Amino acid sequence: MSDKPLSLEHVSHSFGASKVFEDLSLEIERGEFVAIVGPSGCGKTTLLNLLSGYLRPTSGVIRREGATRMVYQSDGLFPWLTVRENIALGLRHLKEGKLSEAQLKDLLELIRLEGFSEHYPHQLSGGMRQRVELARALAGEADVLLMDEPFSSLDYQTRLRMRRMLVRVLTERPRTVVFVTHDIEEAAQLADRILVLSERPAHLISELRVQVERPRDPTHPAVVSTVKTILDELGLRESASELAEVK
Amino acid sequence: MKEKSSLVRTYILPLGVALIFIALWAALSAIQVFPKSAFPSPLDVVYGFREEIRTGRLWDDLVASLFRVSMGFVLAVVLSVPLGLLLGHAAAARAALLPAVNFFRSLSPLAWIPFAILWFGVGDLPVVFLIFMATFFSLVLAVIAAVANIPSVYFRVAADYGFRGWSLLWNVTLPAIMPQIITALRVTAGVAWLVVVAAEMIAGRDGLGFAIWDARNGLRTDLLVCGMIVIGIIGVLLDRLLVRLTRLPSVRWGYER
Numbered sequence: 001m002s003d004k005p006l007s008l009e010h011v012s013h014s015f016g017a018s019k020v021f022e023d024l025s026l027e028i029e030r031g032e033f034v035a036i037v038g039p040s041g042c043g044k045t046t047l048l049n050l051l052s053g054y055l056r057p058t059s060g061v062i063r064r065e066g067a068t069r070m071v072y073q074s075d076g077l078f079p080w081l082t083v084r085e086n087i088a089l090g091l092r093h094l095k096e097g098k099l100s101e102a103q104l105k106d107l108l109e110l111i112r113l114e115g116f117s118e119h120y121p122h123q124l125s126g127g128m129r130q131r132v133e134l135a136r137a138l139a140g141e142a143d144v145l146l147m148d149e150p151f152s153s154l155d156y157q158t159r160l161r162m163r164r165m166l167v168r169v170l171t172e173r174p175r176t177v178v179f180v181t182h183d184i185e186e187a188a189q190l191a192d193r194i195l196v197l198s199e200r201p202a203h204l205i206s207e208l209r210v211q212v213e214r215p216r217d218p219t220h221p222a223v224v225s226t227v228k229t230i231l232d233e234l235g236l237r238e239s240a241s242e243l244a245e246v247k
Numbered sequence: 248m249k250e251k252s253s254l255v256r257t258y259i260l261p262l263g264v265a266l267i268f269i270a271l272w273a274a275l276s277a278i279q280v281f282p283k284s285a286f287p288s289p290l291d292v293v294y295g296f297r298e299e300i301r302t303g304r305l306w307d308d309l310v311a312s313l314f315r316v317s318m319g320f321v322l323a324v325v326l327s328v329p330l331g332l333l334l335g336h337a338a339a340a341r342a343a344l345l346p347a348v349n350f351f352r353s354l355s356p357l358a359w360i361p362f363a364i365l366w367f368g369v370g371d372l373p374v375v376f377l378i379f380m381a382t383f384f385s386l387v388l389a390v391i392a393a394v395a396n397i398p399s400v401y402f403r404v405a406a407d408y409g410f411r412g413w414s415l416l417w418n419v420t421l422p423a424i425m426p427q428i429i430t431a432l433r434v435t436a437g438v439a440w441l442v443v444v445a446a447e448m449i450a451g452r453d454g455l456g457f458a459i460w461d462a463r464n465g466l467r468t469d470l471l472v473c474g475m476i477v478i479g480i481i482g483v484l485l486d487r488l489l490v491r492l493t494r495l496p497s498v499r500w501g502y503e504r
Contacts, residue, residue: 078423079501081422
């Protein structure tokens with residue numbers, strides 16, 4: 001096994017006449033947490049779909065090692081199954097595809113949902129449902145987690161708690177993570193590396209590394225300065241002179 | 248306190264309304280708004296029931312009607328669900344068949360009565376046929392709509408976790424449409440119960456529809472009302488029975504969003 005579970009070489013992709021990516025190359029290291037940010041509609045989700053193998057690129061090569069698991073935005077749980085049954089789906093592809101009591105207990109403890117194994121998703125809050133999704137993705141022992149704006153449907157405070165939980169879960173069960181988000185702060189708080197995409201056809205505007213250990217506070221200077229840099233890259237930062245005028 | 252008020256609401260209040268209704272009925276028959284032969288008193292109906300219980304005829308009619316409704320309805324469900332699933336997934340088949348399904352759905356099932364008798368004579372078969380025609384097309388449409396409403400993320404997740412073919416159908420598609428199917432079953436079972444009465448009036452030799460038609464021909468309006476009461480009660484019970492399906496834990500989500 002190489003140290004690069006995922007790589008893209010000169011990948012272009014289009015839906016009919018509309019080009020989504022042009023000549024995109026990137027490599028993701030084992031155990032790395034990569035966040036992808038960019039304007040809405042720039043093809044972040046398409047990129048995840050290419051990485052997961054759900055879509056085939058129009059041209060270029062995608063290399064994938066080991067299993068990947070997708071965590072969806074919301075409502076990716078089957079509402080007719082209990083928490084236990086939903087998590088058990090994560091093991092479906094394995095030969096010994098049975099969720100043992102011990103495994104289930106560990107996972108529920110990990111996401112702090114002990115005692116909820118027989119609940120149905122509609123009986124849980126949005127944050128709890130996303131935690132179950134995460135547990136399901138972790139259950140299969142896949143090496144790579146592809147997360148498609150997993151916290152975007154939650155309110156801000158729940159989102160902060162979910163970020164903290166994700167960091168804790170990843171220290172206990174290390175995974176390679178590709179995390180798509182429109183939330184720049186979230187990217188700066190969580191990721192080792194942040195890829196900033198342009199509008200369509202998307203190309204890499206810049207690649208930032210955040211060298212601070214996790215967990216990081218959203219007000220940590222490194223996080224704040226990363227947010228500033230990304231806003232600059234996306235042309236979203238109010239210039240100093242405009243701020244002065246407001247005063 | 249709360250339990251007491253719910254007791255009042257579920258039993259005492261409806262019972263009170265029923266008593267008022269019966270009193271009104273008794274008053275109307277006493278002052279003879281309609282001639283006595285056309286308007287039985289509540290007491291006449293009680294005697295009517297006693298007679299029906301003694302002869303056992305109403306019971307036989309009830310069994311006959313329930314049998315026909317079950318046959319026609321089960322046949323419609325068993326055939327409509329696969330067809331609806333097929334049409335829900337195959338756009339070409341849907342384009343080809345949907346107008347026809349809509350046409351037959353809009354056609355009153357009672358319009359089939361002449362053909363039902365010409366083809367199947369009198370008895371169980373024409374009535375079963377009419378119940379089938381009354382429910383099959385609505386059910387097909389309900390299944391198509393339910394399939395169209397399945398969020399695409401379920402199919403993505405299903406693909407991620409290796410559901411394909413029959414296991415996809417059994418573990419994802421069917422549970423995803425189950426709440427809407429149960430609602431459609433309730434509606435169409437109600438329709439089936441309406442249709443059986445009309446169908447038996449014309450194409451039956453027995454059954455509740457035939458019983459009230461026969462009572463009218465014999466000018467036994469007391470027995471006619473007995474039949475009406477049984478038809479109404481069974482209709483309500485039928486729906487209560489199907490409501491139970493909505494309480495299954497694996498479909499509750501469909502009603503609580």
